[in-house]
Amino acid sequence: MSFLVDGLQYSNWSEAIFRQLRAGGVDAVHVTITYHETFRETVANIERWNRWFELFPELVFQGFTAEDIALARRTGRTAIFFGAQNPSCIEDDIGLVEVLHRLGLRFLQLTYNNQSLLAAGCYEAEDGGLTRMGREVVAEMNRVGMVVDMSHSGERSTLEAIAHSTRPVAVTHANPSDWHPALRNKSDRVIRALAESGGMLGFSLYPHHLKGGSACTLQDYAAMIARTAERYGIAMLGIGSDLCQDQPDSVVAWMRAGRWTKRVDYGEGSAEAPGFPAMPRWFRDARDFGALRDGLAAVGFAGGEIDAILGGNWERFFHTSFGVAVPEQKRAAQ
Amino acid sequence: MSFLVDGLQYSNWSEAIFRQLRAGGVDAVHVTITYHETFRETVANIERWNRWFELFPELVFQGFTAEDIALARRTGRTAIFFGAQNPSCIEDDIGLVEVLHRLGLRFLQLTYNNQSLLAAGCYEAEDGGLTRMGREVVAEMNRVGMVVDMSHSGERSTLEAIAHSTRPVAVTHANPSDWHPALRNKSDRVIRALAESGGMLGFSLYPHHLKGGSACTLQDYAAMIARTAERYGIAMLGIGSDLCQDQPDSVVAWMRAGRWTKRVDYGEGSAEAPGFPAMPRWFRDARDFGALRDGLAAVGFAGGEIDAILGGNWERFFHTSFGVAVPEQKRAAQ
Numbered sequence: 001m002s003f004l005v006d007g008l009q010y011s012n013w014s015e016a017i018f019r020q021l022r023a024g025g026v027d028a029v030h031v032t033i034t035y036h037e038t039f040r041e042t043v044a045n046i047e048r049w050n051r052w053f054e055l056f057p058e059l060v061f062q063g064f065t066a067e068d069i070a071l072a073r074r075t076g077r078t079a080i081f082f083g084a085q086n087p088s089c090i091e092d093d094i095g096l097v098e099v100l101h102r103l104g105l106r107f108l109q110l111t112y113n114n115q116s117l118l119a120a121g122c123y124e125a126e127d128g129g130l131t132r133m134g135r136e137v138v139a140e141m142n143r144v145g146m147v148v149d150m151s152h153s154g155e156r157s158t159l160e161a162i163a164h165s166t167r168p169v170a171v172t173h174a175n176p177s178d179w180h181p182a183l184r185n186k187s188d189r190v191i192r193a194l195a196e197s198g199g200m201l202g203f204s205l206y207p208h209h210l211k212g213g214s215a216c217t218l219q220d221y222a223a224m225i226a227r228t229a230e231r232y233g234i235a236m237l238g239i240g241s242d243l244c245q246d247q248p249d250s251v252v253a254w255m256r257a258g259r260w261t262k263r264v265d266y267g268e269g270s271a272e273a274p275g276f277p278a279m280p281r282w283f284r285d286a287r288d289f290g291a292l293r294d295g296l297a298a299v300g301f302a303g304g305e306i307d308a309i310l311g312g313n314w315e316r317f318f319h320t321s322f323g324v325a326v327p328e329q330k331r332a333a334q
Numbered sequence: 335m336s337f338l339v340d341g342l343q344y345s346n347w348s349e350a351i352f353r354q355l356r357a358g359g360v361d362a363v364h365v366t367i368t369y370h371e372t373f374r375e376t377v378a379n380i381e382r383w384n385r386w387f388e389l390f391p392e393l394v395f396q397g398f399t400a401e402d403i404a405l406a407r408r409t410g411r412t413a414i415f416f417g418a419q420n421p422s423c424i425e426d427d428i429g430l431v432e433v434l435h436r437l438g439l440r441f442l443q444l445t446y447n448n449q450s451l452l453a454a455g456c457y458e459a460e461d462g463g464l465t466r467m468g469r470e471v472v473a474e475m476n477r478v479g480m481v482v483d484m485s486h487s488g489e490r491s492t493l494e495a496i497a498h499s500t501r502p503v504a505v506t507h508a509n510p511s512d513w514h515p516a517l518r519n520k521s522d523r524v525i526r527a528l529a530e531s532g533g534m535l536g537f538s539l540y541p542h543h544l545k546g547g548s549a550c551t552l553q554d555y556a557a558m559i560a561r562t563a564e565r566y567g568i569a570m571l572g573i574g575s576d577l578c579q580d581q582p583d584s585v586v587a588w589m590r591a592g593r594w595t596k597r598v599d600y601g602e603g604s605a606e607a608p609g610f611p612a613m614p615r616w617f618r619d620a621r622d623f624g625a626l627r628d629g630l631a632a633v634g635f636a637g638g639e640i641d642a643i644l645g646g647n648w649e650r651f652f653h654t655s656f657g658v659a660v661p662e663q664k665r666a667a668q
Contacts, residue, residue, distance in 0.1 A: 040374055047429030095381030102437055 002307035003027045003069050004289055005314035007202030007240030008083070008151075008173040012247045013052060017285070018059040021078040024286035027311065028069045028079040028318075030107055030172060030240070034089050036258030039096055042089040046103055049080070062104055066318035069311075081318075083107030083172070085152065085255075087116050087137070094133070094140050101144040106322055107172060108141060109149045110134060110161060113267065114260060119157035122183045123267070127154035135164055142166045145322045151184070151240075158190050167321065168198035173240030175204055179224045180211040184268060188231075195232040200317050202240025203228075207277035208268035209242070218282040222295040225309065234305055238314040239292070245285055249275035336641035337361045337403050338623055339648035341536030341574030342417070342485075342507040346581045347386060351619070352393040355412040358620035361645065362403045362413040362652075364441055364506060364574070368423050370592030373430055376423040380437055383414070396438055400652035403645075415652075417441030417506070419486065420592075421450050421471070428467070428474050435478040440656055441506060442475060443483045444468060444495060447601065448594060453491035456517045457601070461488035469498055476500045479656045485518070485574075492524050501655060502532035507574030509538055513558045514545040518602060522565075529566040534651050536574025537562075541611035542602035543576070552616040556629040559643065568639055572648040573626070579619055583609035 004025050010032040011017050021029065033049065034042040053061055063069065063079030072079040082104045090096040090108070097108075110130075111121035118134035120127035130138065138161060141148055148169045150158040162169045171194060177185035186194075186201070194201055203225055210216035211224070229237060244252070252275060256267035266274055282291050289310065296306045338359050344366040345351050355363065367383060368376040387395055397403065397413030406413040416438045424430040424442070431442075444464075445455035452468035454461035464472065472495060475482055482503045484492040496503045505528060511519035520528075520535070528535055537559055544550035545558070563571060578586070586609060590601035600608055616625050623644065630640045 039377070043373070043430070043433055044427075046433060047427070050429060050432050093378075093381070095384060096377070098384050099377055099380060099437065103433065104436075 003073060003311035003315045005069065005238065005311035005318075006030070006243070006286070006289075007170070007200070007238045007314055008032065008204075009241060009243040009245075010085075010247070011243055011245035012251070014246065015056060015059070017245055018052075018056055018078070020286045022059055022076070024289050026078050026286050026289065027072045028063055028081060028314070030081045030083050032085050033082045033105075034084045035086050035112060035255050036088045036260070039089055039091055039093075039100075042084070042100070043103070046082070049082070053080075063106075064104055065322055066315060069315050069318065081106045083109075083147075083149065085109045085149075086112035086258075087118050088258075090137070092117060092133075094136055097137060097140045097146060098144050101146050105146060106318075107147045107149045107170065109152055110138070111150075111153045111157065112258075113152050113256070119161065120154040121152055121157075122154050124154055127156040129156045129160040130164055134161075138165050143325050145324055147321050150190075155187060155190060158186075159193055162190075162193045162197050162199065165197075167325065168200070168317070169194065170200040170202070170317070170321075172200070172202045173204040173206065173209075173242040174201070175209045175224065176228055179227070180209065182209055182268065185209055191228070191232055195236045198236075198320075200236050200238055200313065201228070201232075202238045202314075204240055204242045205280065205283050206242035206244075206268075207279065210280065214278045214280055216280050218280070218291065218295040219298065221280075222292075222299040225296065226299045226301065229301075229305070229309075234308055235313060237309050238317075239289075239310060241283070241286075243279075243285065244276055247276060252276050337407060337645035337649045339403065339572065339645035339652075340364070340577070340620070340623075341504070341534070341572045341648055342366065342538075343575060343577040343579075344419075344581070345577055345579035346585070348580065349390060349393070351579055352386075352390055352412070355620045356393055356410070358623050360412050360620050360623065361406045362397055362415060362648070364415045364417050366419050367416045367439075368418045369420050369446060369589055370422045370594070373423050373425055373427075373434075376418070376434070377437075380416070383416070387414075397440075398438055399656055400649060403649050403652065415440045417443075417481075417483065419443045419483075419589075420446035421452050422592075424471070426451060426467075428471055431471060431474045431480060432478050435480050439480060440652075441481045441483045441504065443486055444472070445484075445487045445491065446592075447486050447590070453495065454488040455486055455491075456488050458488055461490040463490045463494040464498055468495075472499050477659050479658055481655050484524075489521060489524060492520075493527055496524075496527045496531050496533065499531075501659065502534070502651070503528065504534040504536070504651070504655075506534075506536045507538040507540065507543075507576040508535070509543045509558065510562055513561070514543065516543055516602065519543055525562070525566055529570045532570075532654075534570050534572055534647065535562070535566075536572045536648075538574055538576045539614065539617050540576035540578070540602075541613065544614065548612045548614055550614050552614070552625065552629040553632065555614075556626075556633040559630065560633045560635065563635075563639070563643075568642055569647060571643050572651075573644060575617070575620075577613075577619065578610055581610060586610050
């Protein structure tokens with residue numbers, strides 16, 4: 001059985017998008033539920049999700065364990081796994097890690113572009129690595145089974161998180177920086193450290209992470225995946241589409257500026273292009289995973305390899321990542 | 335297999351008290367984790383419990399389903415089920431019912447002595463019954479599997495909650511008022527409505543609920559239980575000891591006055607006796623359940639009847655109360 005799993009989406013959710021997930025045969029998605037929100041605000045976002053689960057039980061349900069991916073397939077629905085792109089939701093309180101894990105949070109980025117209480121973001125001039133609290137929180141995340149996600153973190157912080165974490169770390173949505181040198185993409189050193197520790201890299205389809213931006217071709221994208229597979233192996237590779245469907249530009253402004261500045265921060269954009277960029281025409285929503293499959297086949301991937309990249313690897317990673325820590329799990333995964 | 339289940343405790347928890355639970359063979363306890371606390375403050379209390387579960391895993395663990403009672407017995411531990419004595423923890427936000435249920439909250443009192451957003455407390459001069467929000471919240475509690483607990487509610491509110499709830503309601507800690515006419519004890523009408531709807535009454539051992547207070551004898555207490563069993567049947571009866579061990583008097587002041595008054599409210603106490611009353615000498619902590627068993631035998635209960643009152647009835651009630659609603663569950667329980 002091959003599963004289709006998307007390692008990151010942040011859409012403006014609606015019945016229409018849920019139906020696209022079903023039309024695309026997506027068994028599971030890691031969705032971002034919070035950026036700069038406090039704990040209480042994050043809980044309000046969870047309440048909104050609970051309402052969607054209650055309203056559309058035939059389309060989506062909340063995933064808590066990797067087994068929920070198979071349950072989704074059996075029942076013709078999509079399992080939704082929660083994640084946070086910034087640690088604002090745990091405030092300054094390590095006890096909230098376990099509380100949010102109980103509420104289903106399965107991924108937590110230690111930073112979103114900026115310095116956080118835990119580590120440095122990829123847009124900071126200085127990266128001092130994991131903070132004192134950062135080391136404690138990574139250990140607590142390891143204990144309860146919450147994935148350390150370093151997609152928006154700085155290089156040193158990322159390498160230190162990989163080294164300090166006793167369980168494999170993920171970069172849920174980014175591409176190799178030697179293909180497209182965006183601050184958000186990842187160096188050979190980071191990707192190699194991820195691969196050597198049993199971690200995961202989810203290839204992004206967000207135009208700012210693509211060579212050529214919105215004009216990037218499917219062939220170029222698939223060839224980039226093929227090169228990455230040759231270099232680091234296939235087992236660590238997945239997709240993290242970073243789909244942000246139907247979001248108004250005010251949302252990308254919130255993602256970038258939160259409450260930390262009164263000025264406009266353009267993040268990966270610019271004054272000329274401040275809003276959400278247009279997706280590549282060959283990947284506009286979840287119904288386009290079939291095109292992605294064709295693109296991977298066209299650059300020479302075998303069927304089993306495509307299955308692994310489009311979901312099998314994430315499914316295996318979920319299995320070893322979401323439960324209570326087992327001693328020496330990281331070693332066994334290598 | 336007969337289980338020992340206590341339907342309410344609010345002690346100043348410590349390893350010493352957890353060891354008393356084990357020495358007393360208590361398989362499960364419904365513990366109060368919050369009174370007037372906001373949602374965020376309640377979560378901080380849950381964090382404190384999570385710490386205890388992490389520190390003393392060989393003594394206690396959090397119970398989520400009725401099956402955890404048997405797990406507790408098999409593993410020689412006590413399952414701790416969370417409850418709230420006032421709805422402050424859901425603030426004005428019905429979505430917090432499902433969130434708190436996910437965090438393990440299995441009982442919620444609609445009121446604590448005073449008027450709440452949901453209903454009237456037993457100390458209000460006027461009881462207007464369930465409020466608009468109260469009716470909505472009871473329906474939501476019914477949906478997710480959270481027990482409506484009317485221990486501290488007024489008569490009309492209690493009767494309306496029993497009538498409006500589609501699942502059986504509990505009075506986790508109170509005694510019949512015709513035995514001891516305290517405002518917190520329950521009328522024949524309330525107890526009969528509970529019995530007819532498959533609800534539960536947990537007999538309290540808190541001195542203010544006892545005839546003679548701290549001087550109440552075991553024989554008197556057991557005879558009161560026997561009379562109640564004769565009148566309403568045994569199936570609805572359990573114990574809700576209301577043990578508040580090792581609490582300073584400042585805690586009873588918080589329970590009574592919260593943040594709703596700047597004056598002292600003596601609640602069930604008085605200016606002459608403002609603090610926690612002394613427990614009856616035959617029931618000081620969880621190690622005294624054996625004495626209770628002997629007392630029930632002495633007034634003529636058979637072994638199987640004592641098993642039902644000391645835990646079997648709560649265990650059955652937990653089974654039908656904590657899961658997602660099944661249509662017509664209330665009828666089936668009758």
